[in-house]
Amino acid sequence: MRRRLVFDFLGYYNSILIHQSLIIGLLVISVLIAMQAGLLNLAPVGFMAFGAYTSALLTLETGMSMTVGALAGALTTGLLALLFAVPVLRLRGIYFAMGSLALGQAIVVIIGAVDFTGGQLGLNAVPMGVPTVLLVVLVVVACAALEMVRRSYVGRGLAAIRLDERTAQGLGVSAYRYRLVAFVISGALAGTAGALDVHSNGTVAPSQFDFGLLVVILTYVLVGGVGHWIGPVLVTAAVIVLREWVGLLGTEVEDIVYGLLLVVTMVLAPHGLSDPALWRKLRSKLQAKREAKVAAV
Numbered sequence: 001m002r003r004r005l006v007f008d009f010l011g012y013y014n015s016i017l018i019h020q021s022l023i024i025g026l027l028v029i030s031v032l033i034a035m036q037a038g039l040l041n042l043a044p045v046g047f048m049a050f051g052a053y054t055s056a057l058l059t060l061e062t063g064m065s066m067t068v069g070a071l072a073g074a075l076t077t078g079l080l081a082l083l084f085a086v087p088v089l090r091l092r093g094i095y096f097a098m099g100s101l102a103l104g105q106a107i108v109v110i111i112g113a114v115d116f117t118g119g120q121l122g123l124n125a126v127p128m129g130v131p132t133v134l135l136v137v138l139v140v141v142a143c144a145a146l147e148m149v150r151r152s153y154v155g156r157g158l159a160a161i162r163l164d165e166r167t168a169q170g171l172g173v174s175a176y177r178y179r180l181v182a183f184v185i186s187g188a189l190a191g192t193a194g195a196l197d198v199h200s201n202g203t204v205a206p207s208q209f210d211f212g213l214l215v216v217i218l219t220y221v222l223v224g225g226v227g228h229w230i231g232p233v234l235v236t237a238a239v240i241v242l243r244e245w246v247g248l249l250g251t252e253v254e255d256i257v258y259g260l261l262l263v264v265t266m267v268l269a270p271h272g273l274s275d276p277a278l279w280r281k282l283r284s285k286l287q288a289k290r291e292a293k294v295a296a297v
Contacts, residue, residue: 033185046107052073081187
């Protein structure tokens with residue numbers, strides 16, 4: 001009986017880790033989508049909060065199903081991103097990053113300031129029951145869609161915008177239109193992650209969407225590399241599991257290990273683990289070692 005209880009607990013604990021990894025993975029992909037258009041979008045945490053609260057309120061107040069609530073959360077977050085895209089996309093570079101950061105933080109502050117969202121206490125008893133299979137499918141579809149776009153003419157247009165916006169516009173590529181679509185999709189995906197998160201945990205509060213979460217997301221993107229989605233997504237899953245295991249030793253040890261991982265990666269792989277040049281360099285070194293061994297024999 002005890003053994004069964006232990007296995008049930010471990011299964012539940014692993015399920016939480018899997019859900020957390022997949023949901024954060026969706027957030028990471030939302031950041032990567034904006035980066036494809038040369039946008040450092042720092043508003044995903046705010047969009048995540050908006051999607052989470054929208055779905056939670058709809059299911060609690062109207063009796064709407066979780067599926068419809070999550071879809072509504074994604075759609076309304078996309079519309080919110082579209083609304084704010086008009087002024088925010090007029091900014092460039094670091095100014096856009098700061099503008100999107102202010103937007104995301106403002107959303108969280110407003111949510112915590114009004115009464116019908118529960119204020120700083122948030123909402124409880126939110127309907128739960130997000131299937132793990134659904135999360136896996138969403139992450140796979142998001143990754144596949146990102147890869148298809150990256151390889152298509154749209155991806156080439158986005159790459160041209162990142163390299164030289166004026167040249168891209170001279171070739172007939174509408175930089176504003178591409179960036180608008182990327183920003184809206186990025187926001188909608190972050191809202192989807194929020195809706196799925198609240199129905200996985202059954203509770204939501206403004207404190208869940210603090211600046212620390214944004215730092216974590218950007219760290220995963222930075223360590224994984226912006227050149228390809230596979231690096232950040234794998235790093236997200238690996239680091240979340242690593243942090244949970246190390247966290248058993250204490251918060252201080254967890255922070256030290258997490259910081260060391262980031263520093264070592266930045267020193268050895270400044271462009272992230274998905275940088276093709278990094279793997280070519282490693283392959284060449286391994287090849288040189290093999291040739292040296294053969295020559296020695």
